Amino acid sequence: MAIMRSDKTVLDLLNELIELEYEAIEAYEAAVGRVAESRDRARIEGFLEDHVRQVSELCALVRQLGGEPAGASDLKQMLKRGKVVIVALFGDRKVLEAMKVNEAESERLHARIAARPHLPQPVRTVMRRHLATEHRHHTWIVDRLDARASQLRL
Numbered sequence: 001m002a003i004m005r006s007d008k009t010v011l012d013l014l015n016e017l018i019e020l021e022y023e024a025i026e027a028y029e030a031a032v033g034r035v036a037e038s039r040d041r042a043r044i045e046g047f048l049e050d051h052v053r054q055v056s057e058l059c060a061l062v063r064q065l066g067g068e069p070a071g072a073s074d075l076k077q078m079l080k081r082g083k084v085v086i087v088a089l090f091g092d093r094k095v096l097e098a099m100k101v102n103e104a105e106s107e108r109l110h111a112r113i114a115a116r117p118h119l120p121q122p123v124r125t126v127m128r129r130h131l132a133t134e135h136r137h138h139t140w141i142v143d144r145l146d147a148r149a150s151q152l153r154l
């Protein structure tokens with residue numbers, strides 16, 4: 001993700017979020033097939049559905065504001081840069097750690113957009129709702145990693 005600058009428009013920021021969402025979807029799709037524990041897999045499938053819904057809402061918002069949503073092809077560029085290396089990772093812990101980084105970034109970007117002054121109301125409403133979802137995802141992943149770390153210490 002590019003470094004966020006104050007001169008970016010809301011449309012630019014929403015398109016950054018869209019790129020992040022595509023990245024999350026790709027990563028979660030990879031994770032679903034790699035996490036061995038069925039309970040964790042079910043949670044990750046739920047998170048994947050959240051991200052599919054979110055990207056669709058973000059694309060609608062961008063169009064509503066007269067912009068053109070970032071395409072999934074941008075994701076390929078990010079993958080080429082090696083940002084998402086999940087396909088090369090093995091083990092539930094590594095998958096969860098990769099998810100944690102992605103969720104933290106998403107949560108941070110949503111919060112920064114939500115904090116902007118003069119934000120159109122529909123954007124603010126969607127940012128707040130998505131932020132709550134991203135916080136839930138991030139918290140769950142952090143808890144699962146902590147629980148696994150505790151198990152290993154026993």
Ligand SMILES: [Fe+2]
Pocket residue numbers: 024047051103106133134137138
């Ligand atoms: Fe998420």
